[in-house]
Amino acid sequence: MNTLLTALLLALVGAFPDADALVTEDREEFTLTSATSGELSVSRTVVIQSKDGMDAGQLVLVCDSFRKLVSFSGSVQAGTSKPVKLRKGDLFSMAYSSGLVDDDLTYSYIPEAVNFPVTVHYEYKMGFHGGFASFPGFFPVLDEKVAVEEAEYIVNVPEGYGVKSYATPAFSYECTSEKGRDKHRWSLEGFAPIALEHMMPPTLELIPYVYVSPETINLSGFEGSQKDWKELGQWVYRLQEGRQTLSDEEVERVRTLTAGCKTPLEKLEVLYAYLKERTRYVSIQLGIGGLRAFPASEVSRTGFGDCKGLSNYMKALLAAVGVESDYYVIHTDRPRLLRDYASVGQMNHAMLAVPMPQLEDTVWVECTNPSIPLGYRHSNAAGHDVLFAKEDGGEFIRIPSYPDSLSRMRQLTDVTLFDDASARVSVRRELYLDYVDSYIGFRDLQPLKQTQELTSGLNIMPIDVSVKSVTDNFDQYPSLGRNFVPEMDIEYAYGTNVYGNVSGSRIFLPVNPTSRSLKIQKGKRVNELCLEEPWSREEVITLHLPEGYRAEGLPKDLCLESGFASFKSASTLSEDGKTLTICQALTFHPFRIPASDYSIYRDFARAVNRAYAATLVLTKEQWE
Known part of the structure; x- marks a missing residue:
């Protein structure tokens, strides 16, 4: 490490003495090359100052049917030793499965160190194809006690292309047009590390980040709009449309099971027990499976499904016996969605709402865990914002909470x-x-x-x-x-x-x-x-x-x-x-x-x- 670079590094580190790691540079640019393809270029440098900052130097890249790693290079330097170059072959790769069914391939690199500081530098490109419901998010820091010297995110799209975004106040923003392209640029300088303390606000309230999405969705041939929640909910509805078909034998079976039921609630109770007996939860992320439910007939045949598949299957069972229900999406960890930023990427879970007019109530059904008692709005749902997916447009509502x-x-x-x-x-x-x-x-x-x-x-x-x-x-x-x-x-x-x-x-x-x-x-x-x-x-x-x-x-x-x-x-x-x-x-x-x-x-x-x-x-x- 030359003398000038050493002095610069020490000056940067000295500016944030409480940081376990310092992101000296994070420059990312996403270029939309067509309506359904794009490329993300990243250059990121992190100085790890202690063992506690090692997580900030890790690299994890998730690839699937929509995104792949195009190129990679980098280096790692411990103390004053000579930098060691990194190539794509140095990355650890594995077909990662969070459930039984997905198509993720994960590349990762975890630096090792005895002497500090350790400087890691990564440069890579990710290729995207198959369309977009959202563009890559920008998170220059994810952990407490990590500082940022400089960060920049550019989204490069055709001139006039509809883009919507949400950025935390730490960023400055500008948009320029040149040669038929719009460049949306968010920049950040001198972000101090977040102190790790008990009973602190949620991390997402404290870290800097940028969300960007196209106003018009084009994903695996499914087109729609997310200009507002109504249009987004309509797109989510169409995504599940036609996937509630059950076999004639199953329809006859559930109608027989509920023949003695006098109310919609009694039918729901019988079918909730039926769901528990016949299915189990498994994460499914194949293709557009991260957003679209597997057909009800397929869930019935295999006996498993993810939150979307099980909710859709339950909706089909209820429809077979004449009970109406609404499919909705929610984020189980974040009670509040960004109301002025309608986007499909804000939700991570699907559930079912069954109106019960005779009780002047709605039953919020958790189909991934039928052991949860009917009528209970569990802690990951009560008081949360949700989006109902309806044929005539989405409905943004809040699930009622309980008295403290x-x-x-x-x-x-x-x-x-x-x-x-x-x-x-x-x-x-x-x-x-x-x-x-x-x-x-x-x-x-x-x-x-x-x-x-x-x-x-x-x-x-x-x-x-x-x-x-x-x-x-x-x-x-x-x-x-x-x-x-x-x-x-x-x-x-x-x-x-x-x-x-x-x-x-x-x-x-x-x-x-x-x-x-x-x-x-x-x-x-x-x-x-x-x-x-x-x-x-x-x-x-x-x-x-x-x-x-x-x-x-x-x-x-x-x-x-x-x-x-x-x-x-x-x-x-x-x-x-x-x-x-x-x-x-x-x-x-x-x-x-x-x-x-x-x-x-x-x-x-x-x-x-x-x-x-x-x-x-x-x-x-x-x-x-």
């Missing part, structure tokens, strides 16, 4: 303590709404997995764990309608040889061995403190003291209230002094507070953690 107070867990723990600090423990775990999500498949788990699920995070060592009962209200939607909230109760028991510690005539016990402390950041806060989903946890511990022991003192009662959370801790001793009951309840509401107010959260969390970590002392009574 309904997402809660209540755990009743009954402890019989012995004088050697061993104990037998019985637990009743009551789960409501979002807390149910993780336990929907609990009954199907092996005993060891059930034990791990129930005792994970426990601050004592359990032995002889046994599940006594599992009950739920999953079949109550027909009677409760839109007021239905899933509930689940699990009763289990275990023993422990060390519930506390014996020291002379005293036993020292944790006030709440099931608690989990809140995270606290010691240093200066950089990001907003953000919580998007509410939750509430209440724990009631009933402790039966060993014969001849008494509580030396009770934990202090505590009541904390803030704009974002509340906490209560109280304890009571029975009149005979043999039973101690401790109740601790913590509730968080959705909130955002500026980094400058982090001390408010820190003080609250420290007080809660002290209450959780408190110690109870039992003393052996002395008889004269």
Whole structure:
């Protein structure tokens, strides 16, 4: 490395001392060569400053029936050593399958390093053919603690070609026309690294990126428009049109199964169980399969499908017995779609909506997991923006969410303590709404997995764990309608040889061995403190003291209230002094507070953690 280049590199690195990696250059240009083909040219240089920044230097290129790697070259340089050239043959390639059916071929390169900094440089071209619903997105940085010195993205299209885009505020934009071509250019300079912190806003809110799409879709011969959500929804509808045909035998079978049903809801219940019995979820990404459902008859024949195929199959089953439904698309991780940027690339999942006029409700059916109770809007759907695909045009709506107070867990723990600090423990775990999500498949788990699920995070060592009962209200939607909230109760028991510690005539016990402390950041806060989903946890511990022991003192009662959370801790001793009951309840509401107010959260969390970590002392009574 020559002296001038070394000095320049040190200056760039010095500008971002907290960065694990620095993107010194990321220049990408996508050129539309025809209505259905294009080429992406990339030149990217990353300086990796520590082991934690290695991910930023990795290269992953996904190829499929629409895109292929045309050329590749690069280099990697560790410390002051001589750069090592990279060729296409140095890339690791594999036919990657996220499911059973796709056509992905992935090229990757993972640099290795002992000495830092490590500089990696990549230059490559990707060829696209078969048409476009969106153009390549531009993400110069994807991780926290990665800085960007310079980044530029150019989309080169014929003059007057309709392009729509969304770019984060970090970019500057200009469009120039020359020789019959329009060049849309986004540029970025000096992007500071994102601090990795707990309860921070979603990464997509913090990193710089650009989305670009053609206004007119032309993908594998399927033409349409995404000028607005209405036209896009119409295109999604046409993409699935004619793929709901079932065999005559299956139509007759489902009509026989539902012959005794008196309402659309009863038919839906029967066919939802039929779907669970006959199919399973598998990702399918063949050709246009990333957007288009496999025919219902094919899903029926093979017994598997992806979210699109299973939703389309369920739609066909319902239609066969006269029940209307709507196919819609959603992003399960992002509640909000970019409303002013209608684009098919914003969604990653398909589901089904079944209107229930008699209940004044709509059932949002998750066809990839028919174990989810009907009528439940699970946590990856409730409150999310969705696009209905309809013949007369798409409909942009928001799935109703639940009141914050309904997402809660209540755990009743009954402890019989012995004088050697061993104990037998019985637990009743009551789960409501979002807390149910993780336990929907609990009954199907092996005993060891059930034990791990129930005792994970426990601050004592359990032995002889046994599940006594599992009950739920999953079949109550027909009677409760839109007021239905899933509930689940699990009763289990275990023993422990060390519930506390014996020291002379005293036993020292944790006030709440099931608690989990809140995270606290010691240093200066950089990001907003953000919580998007509410939750509430209440724990009631009933402790039966060993014969001849008494509580030396009770934990202090505590009541904390803030704009974002509340906490209560109280304890009571029975009149005979043999039973101690401790109740601790913590509730968080959705909130955002500026980094400058982090001390408010820190003080609250420290007080809660002290209450959780408190110690109870039992003393052996002395008889004269």
